[in-house]
Amino acid sequence: MLKKIGLLGCGAIGTQIALAIDSGKIPAELTHIYDFDGAKAEALLAKLAKKPTLVANPHLLSSNNVDIVVEAASQEAVKNHALSILQNKKDLMIMSVGALLDESVFDILFDACVEFKKKIYLPSGAIAGLDALKSVKDELESVTLTTTKNPKALAGAKFFSVRNIDVNSITQKTTIFEGAAKEAVTLFPANINVAALLHQNRNIILAKLAGICELDVKSHYYPSL
């Protein structure tokens, strides 16, 4: 039987997931969607041949008859809604994985998974081959993730106010950040969630290699892209 999906967040990623389900590329049934920006939800609905129910608030996603809620919204959405989704005994797939770097959030959700016998899935997302990284973790001493983005995509990131840098002043390829994955996710909460996935895996590696691993996240910016 096809899994019933509730979608939280109807932006770029949520739309692609919904379209893939609608076309049959993902064998599932999209039954409910929600976005706090009603226009985004309506725009997605208009693109779909098989119309899901547009619910009026995020709680109605998981209180309905869905098997899994797919979060493609924001770290805030994870912090605000993930626990009630698990309490409603629904599995959860999280795209905004950076939210889990907050240890109190991680602990609460981990305990809820155990208590309600539910799972949280963290897809490899933008890092193809994360499974390969996991499988060679015993051999790894460090992993460097280099991310290249248009500065426009980074506008509003906490990094710029903390470091007092004007994003518009970046006019050529510039390395603006090098540091630990955890710090990168904190400073660029909407931009570098993949670093959080590496961080989660580093925890696995550290358990084996007793702290000799370091993660560098380098971000290069091409303003002309």
Ligand SMILES: NC(=O)c1ccc[n+]([C@@H]2O[C@H](COP(=O)([O-])OP(=O)(O)OC[C@H]3O[C@@H](n4cnc5c(N)ncnc54)[C@H](O)[C@@H]3O)[C@@H](O)[C@H]2O)c1
């Ligand atoms: N895991 C990965 O590899 C990976 C890769 C890229 C992006 N992401 C993350 O996935 C998330 C979605 O990315 P996107 O590119 O689709 O973003 P987007 O801005 O295009 O779409 C997000 C949508 O969610 C809605 N939204 C935001 N907060 C909400 C909330 N609290 N409740 C309800 N709706 C809410 C917004 O209105 C928007 O329509 C982001 O957090 C992004 O950082 C993860």
